[in-house]
Amino acid sequence: MPICIMSALCLYFSFYLLFGPRGYLGLQHIQQNHAVKLAQNEELKSKREALEADVNLMRPGSVDPDMADEQARKVLGYTKADEIVINLK
Numbered sequence: 001m002p003i004c005i006m007s008a009l010c011l012y013f014s015f016y017l018l019f020g021p022r023g024y025l026g027l028q029h030i031q032q033n034h035a036v037k038l039a040q041n042e043e044l045k046s047k048r049e050a051l052e053a054d055v056n057l058m059r060p061g062s063v064d065p066d067m068a069d070e071q072a073r074k075v076l077g078y079t080k081a082d083e084i085v086i087n088l089k
Contacts, residue, residue: 018024057067
């Protein structure tokens with residue numbers, strides 16, 4: 001009788017060790033999810049750095065004339081009479 005109980009307990013804990021939410025398969029799922037999140041984080045970092053570079057060009061003390069012209073054309077729709085504008089987005 002004690003052998004049956006011990007076997008059942010071993011089987012029970014082995015099952016949850018492999019298939020439980022914090023078991024071996026759960027750990028693999030968490031690692032995959034972590035890798036995806038790291039890739040998304042890197043993508044967002046690069047976007048943030050590009051936006052920071054644009055913001056630095058528009059600082060009041062050092063406005064880049066080309067950046068100001070680009071933003072005025074994009075936001076306000078300013079064009080010269082002899083220009084043709086093709087919006088790609």
